[in-house]
Amino acid sequence: MLGYVARRLAMAVGTVLAAVVISFLLVHISDSTPGAVRLGPGATEAQIAAENEVLGWNRPLVVQFFDYLGDLVRGDLGTSLIDGRSIGADLADRVPVTASIALFATLLSGVVGVCIGVTAAVRGGRVSRFLMTGSGVALSLPAFWVGVLLVYVLAIQTGLFPATGYVEFATDPAGWATSLAIPVLTLTVGGAAIIARTANAGMREALAQEHIRTLRAMGTPEWRIRYVHALRFASLPVVSVLGIQFIALFGGSVIIENLFALPGLGQAGQFAAASSDIPALIGVVVVATVVVVITNLLLDLLVAALDPKVRTA
Amino acid sequence: MSVLPLDAADDVATEPVPPAQRRRGLPYFLRRPGGLFGAVWLVFMLAASLTASLWRPYEVAEQDLANRLALPSGAHLLGTDPLGRDLLSRIFSAGAEPLLAAAVTVLVAFGIGLPLALIAAERGRRVERVISRVTEVFLALPATILLLAVIGVIGVRTFIIMAILGVLISAAVYRVMLGVAQSVRQRLYVDAARVNGLGSLRVNLVHVLPSMATVVAVQAAQLYGIGLLIVAGLAFLGFGPAEPAPSWGFMIQDASSYVFNAPWLLVPTGLVLALTVVAANELADAIAGKASIARTPTRRKRPLARAIAAARGDAAPADPAAILEVRDLDVSVDDGPALVTGVSFTLRPGRVLGLVGESGCGKTMTARSLMGLLPDGVSVSGGSILWQGRELVALPDKELTAIRGREIAMISQEPMVALDPMFSIAYQLVQPLRRIRGAGKAEARTIAAELLRQVGIVDAERVLKSYPHELSGGMAQRVAIALALTGEPKLLIADEPTTALDVTVQAEILSLLRALVRDTGLSVVIVSHDLGVVADICDDVAVMYAGAVVEDGSAVAVLDEPAHPYTMALLGANPHVPDGEPVPERLASIPGTVPPPGSWPTGCRFAGRCQFVQEKCTVPFPALPAHGAGSVLCVRVDEIARAGATWEADDIGAEVAPGAGLTAEPIATEPAATAGGIR
Numbered sequence: 001m002l003g004y005v006a007r008r009l010a011m012a013v014g015t016v017l018a019a020v021v022i023s024f025l026l027v028h029i030s031d032s033t034p035g036a037v038r039l040g041p042g043a044t045e046a047q048i049a050a051e052n053e054v055l056g057w058n059r060p061l062v063v064q065f066f067d068y069l070g071d072l073v074r075g076d077l078g079t080s081l082i083d084g085r086s087i088g089a090d091l092a093d094r095v096p097v098t099a100s101i102a103l104f105a106t107l108l109s110g111v112v113g114v115c116i117g118v119t120a121a122v123r124g125g126r127v128s129r130f131l132m133t134g135s136g137v138a139l140s141l142p143a144f145w146v147g148v149l150l151v152y153v154l155a156i157q158t159g160l161f162p163a164t165g166y167v168e169f170a171t172d173p174a175g176w177a178t179s180l181a182i183p184v185l186t187l188t189v190g191g192a193a194i195i196a197r198t199a200n201a202g203m204r205e206a207l208a209q210e211h212i213r214t215l216r217a218m219g220t221p222e223w224r225i226r227y228v229h230a231l232r233f234a235s236l237p238v239v240s241v242l243g244i245q246f247i248a249l250f251g252g253s254v255i256i257e258n259l260f261a262l263p264g265l266g267q268a269g270q271f272a273a274a275s276s277d278i279p280a281l282i283g284v285v286v287v288a289t290v291v292v293v294i295t296n297l298l299l300d301l302l303v304a305a306l307d308p309k310v311r312t313a
Numbered sequence: 314m315s316v317l318p319l320d321a322a323d324d325v326a327t328e329p330v331p332p333a334q335r336r337r338g339l340p341y342f343l344r345r346p347g348g349l350f351g352a353v354w355l356v357f358m359l360a361a362s363l364t365a366s367l368w369r370p371y372e373v374a375e376q377d378l379a380n381r382l383a384l385p386s387g388a389h390l391l392g393t394d395p396l397g398r399d400l401l402s403r404i405f406s407a408g409a410e411p412l413l414a415a416a417v418t419v420l421v422a423f424g425i426g427l428p429l430a431l432i433a434a435e436r437g438r439r440v441e442r443v444i445s446r447v448t449e450v451f452l453a454l455p456a457t458i459l460l461l462a463v464i465g466v467i468g469v470r471t472f473i474i475m476a477i478l479g480v481l482i483s484a485a486v487y488r489v490m491l492g493v494a495q496s497v498r499q500r501l502y503v504d505a506a507r508v509n510g511l512g513s514l515r516v517n518l519v520h521v522l523p524s525m526a527t528v529v530a531v532q533a534a535q536l537y538g539i540g541l542l543i544v545a546g547l548a549f550l551g552f553g554p555a556e557p558a559p560s561w562g563f564m565i566q567d568a569s570s571y572v573f574n575a576p577w578l579l580v581p582t583g584l585v586l587a588l589t590v591v592a593a594n595e596l597a598d599a600i601a602g603k604a605s606i607a608r609t610p611t612r613r614k615r616p617l618a619r620a621i622a623a624a625r626g627d628a629a630p631a632d633p634a635a636i637l638e639v640r641d642l643d644v645s646v647d648d649g650p651a652l653v654t655g656v657s658f659t660l661r662p663g664r665v666l667g668l669v670g671e672s673g674c675g676k677t678m679t680a681r682s683l684m685g686l687l688p689d690g691v692s693v694s695g696g697s698i699l700w701q702g703r704e705l706v707a708l709p710d711k712e713l714t715a716i717r718g719r720e721i722a723m724i725s726q727e728p729m730v731a732l733d734p735m736f737s738i739a740y741q742l743v744q745p746l747r748r749i750r751g752a753g754k755a756e757a758r759t760i761a762a763e764l765l766r767q768v769g770i771v772d773a774e775r776v777l778k779s780y781p782h783e784l785s786g787g788m789a790q791r792v793a794i795a796l797a798l799t800g801e802p803k804l805l806i807a808d809e810p811t812t813a814l815d816v817t818v819q820a821e822i823l824s825l826l827r828a829l830v831r832d833t834g835l836s837v838v839i840v841s842h843d844l845g846v847v848a849d850i851c852d853d854v855a856v857m858y859a860g861a862v863v864e865d866g867s868a869v870a871v872l873d874e875p876a877h878p879y880t881m882a883l884l885g886a887n888p889h890v891p892d893g894e895p896v897p898e899r900l901a902s903i904p905g906t907v908p909p910p911g912s913w914p915t916g917c918r919f920a921g922r923c924q925f926v927q928e929k930c931t932v933p934f935p936a937l938p939a940h941g942a943g944s945v946l947c948v949r950v951d952e953i954a955r956a957g958a959t960w961e962a963d964d965i966g967a968e969v970a971p972g973a974g975l976t977a978e979p980i981a982t983e984p985a986a987t988a989g990g991i992r
């Protein structure tokens with residue numbers, strides 16, 4: 001078990017390092033330079049060259065890399081080329097927004113998806129076909145389109161929730177919750193569909209297991225067979241996919257944040273990409289990778305705890 | 314872990330499918346409505362988008378200022394956008410880029426992932442480790458955000474960006490393909506091909522890749538859908554073709570700002586994009602053969618049996634001492650062939666009855682019908698099962714549930730999978746003890762420990778705390794027996810209880826069963842293909858062949874003086890082995906195979922393999938009394954007995970047509986065999 005944890009940790013550090021290297025190389029093989037970005041389109045060649053000198057861009061790549069790495073270890077992500085604000089502080093404000101959307105959407109997807117998938121597996125026949133076909137369609141719908149549709153129905157037609165915008169939790173908890181409602185629902189449409197398919201497949205596999213027949217032969221009540229034994233068996237794949245969901249939603253939040261004007265990590269990524277704000281871009285990549293890696297670690301531990309084969313090893 | 318939901322729909326077929334599954338005409342996946350829709354829609358979209366400049370009614374930037382935000386009309390079939398531009402023209406002119414760019418992603422991802430998987434599967438552990446570690450890192454990178462970084466650096470160059478996405482996703486492709494490639498390679502014919510001196514490239518091209526085709530197609534179609542969504546998503550964020558060039562994503566972005574006053578704008582573009590992604594996914598599902606959902610049976614139906622029972626009701630057994638009396642039992646696939654016909658036997662308290670025969674003779678079906686635990690789509694179609702004077706056939710499932718575990722219990726042939734892997738042994742024993750015996754928690758645990766000791770487990774406390782995977786096969790079977798005993802049943806059905814175990818463990822389990830019968834007065838129906846087991850433990854034996862009992866009587870009589878040629882053949886194939894010595898492959902020397910259900914000959918079903926077959930064997934005949942209260946189902950039984958003929962094991966080989974393989978299948982594969990009949 002200890003070796004396992006150590007291996008996972010090493011993987012995690014390696015992944016973050018890889019993210020830094022990749023984004024670093026990406027920046028340096030391109031023809032744009034930080035000086036040009038900072039000074040904007042009006043600057044002359046000489047001005048840009050001087051600015052690049054100031055920014056240390058002309059130093060050897062290796063030196064710059066270890067410089068950056070050193071800052072990173074100290075928690076310093078540098079400053080934006082556009083407005084000079086601290087990238088670390090900016091992202092620290094943004095991560096909770098993205099994380100809460102991704103987390104709520106994942107949890108809601110889990111509940112809805114498991115209900116749908118299990119119902120379909122248990123009922124079979126036409127109910128199953130209807131639910132699973134519906135999931136297949138829901139999973140293919142583009143989130144940004146679903147989001148606008150939901151805005152139309154839930155905000156414009158019924159006025160239940162605000163269409164866009166973000167309210168700080170500290171200022172107004174209720175407003176915060178309603179401002180997240182439509183984004184979370186939007187992500188849940190596709191998320192629940194994926195979980196429904198996973199839960200359905202898991203339940204069907206579980207119910208076909210030999211040990212379920214043993215339970216039947218013991219006269220175990222059907223509800224117990226389904227909702228204790230089969231569901232427990234199906235919980236492993238469902239939890240794994242829920243973790244993948246969280247990661248996908250976290251990384252993919254950029255579209256939803258753009259649509260609903262939410263000040264999250266994805267929005268920062270979009271701004272930075274649009275303005276070629278190189279340090280900000282690297283910062284977003286690094287922070288997102290760290291979150292993904294931590295989620296993966298937690299997920300591995302959770303799956304290990306759920307699976308007696310791993311737990312008792 | 315993928316950042317993209319590529320492997321999230323993990324119910325796609327990752328099992329390799331043999332290439333030879335084709336029939337003439339349409340490929341199988343086009344016969345499913347979803348697959349047909351997917352293929353037709355994708356082809357239509359591609360054709361319509363690539364030729365859009367030839368047929369579109371308006372130029373993409375052509376403005377009809379009088380008709381801004383128009384609803385569909387004759388002039389603008391899908392309406393117009395805020396600048397009065399024709400939506401139909403714009404949607405299809407925008408289609409080419411996402412449709413092609415998503416294909417680039419798929420090509421790059423498979424172009425990298427697939428060869429890597431083939432190499433890793435071929436080169437052994439060390440290479441596989443290295444590649445896998447690297448791809449794990451790739452999988453953990455947040456792909457969408459990395460793409461943004463790429464855009465920030467190189468600008469909006471859709472095809473290059475999607476190619477880079479392909480590189481990132483190749484890790485996920487590799488992971489799925491590696492599993493498939495490994496399992497394909499494990500199959501024999503790849504080894505055979507290698508022995509035949511084919512080069513590595515040839516082996517991969519000729520043998521491995523074709524077997525992976527289905528999985529590749531499924532994954533590629535799914536990935537294509539994801540690629541479409543990503544191209545459109547990037548355009549939605551403004552990282553797509555610049556205005557006035559149209560793009561699906563930006564058209565939806567545009568629509569979202571007019572959603573207050575012109576909601577229609579949202580519909581055409583969104584629908585076309587959604588339908589295209591749905592088409593890709595439906596195609597993937599169809600290729601994977603996922604329509605099997607449709608075959609999920611709803612509920613266990615036993616219509617025929619119910620009618621039978623209504624006509625008969627409970628009855629007194631013919632043998633007053635019998636605890637179980639089975640009469641003329643028929644089991645068949647619903648709307649399909651019979652699996653078991655006219656099976657009759659009687660069991661008295663404290664006796665052990667053996668059901669014996671080769672795989673596919675209906676032994677397991679017979680045993681499972683006693684508890685009403687037939688597989689879905691299989692049911693009792695006639696006859697009666699009298700349990701303590703009570704008719705079990707057509708008893709509602711609810712009442713059967715009350716009998717299961719309490720009166721009749723069962724142990725199965727695969728002890729390692731018979732226990733729930735997710736729960737401790739203690740939980741699995743305590744739970745029925747509380748339910749059936751009404752014991753309290755602590756009391757139930759004490760009883761559980763006692764039961765474990767009763768089945769010969771010394772350190773009961775440790776075993777109680779373990780999980781099934783921590784037990785050996787023999788230990789697991791003991792636990793399974795203890796579990797069966799929790800309800801203090803009167804009848805134990807043991808389906809090949811020792812087949813999966815080592816020889817020495819087999820003997821231990823058998824002597825445990827014998828002790829239980831002696832000490833508790835339990836009755837046992839034991840299913841076995843092994844006459845050694847029967848000779849060891851059974852009082853009575855019923856020999857089954859092709860769904861019927863061909864000979865039954867007391868074990869001593871049947872084994873010592875077999876009357877039916879099939880029994881003789883079984884005994885000939887079953888040399889007596891002293892205890893503790895390795896058992897040879899049994900039943901390996903009767904030529905031919907058991908005819909599958911639905912193709913049984915009229916008259917004697919053994920005729921095709923019998924040494925004594927004659928013309929008269931092929932017309933139906935009744936069973937004859939034999940062995941006292943037993944019977945034998947052979948029309949020539951008297952002639953054979955008079956002549957003192959025996960089954961000549963040595964002469965057989967010469968008579969067998971080449972190709973009639975031997976049935977060396979010691980582990981019963983009856984469910985599979987009958988499933989073959991169902992199809």
Ligand code: SF4
Pocket residue numbers: 877878879917918919920921923924925926927930946947948949950
């Ligand atoms: S009836 Fe004929 S074919 Fe069948 S077992 Fe007897 S002798 Fe053989």
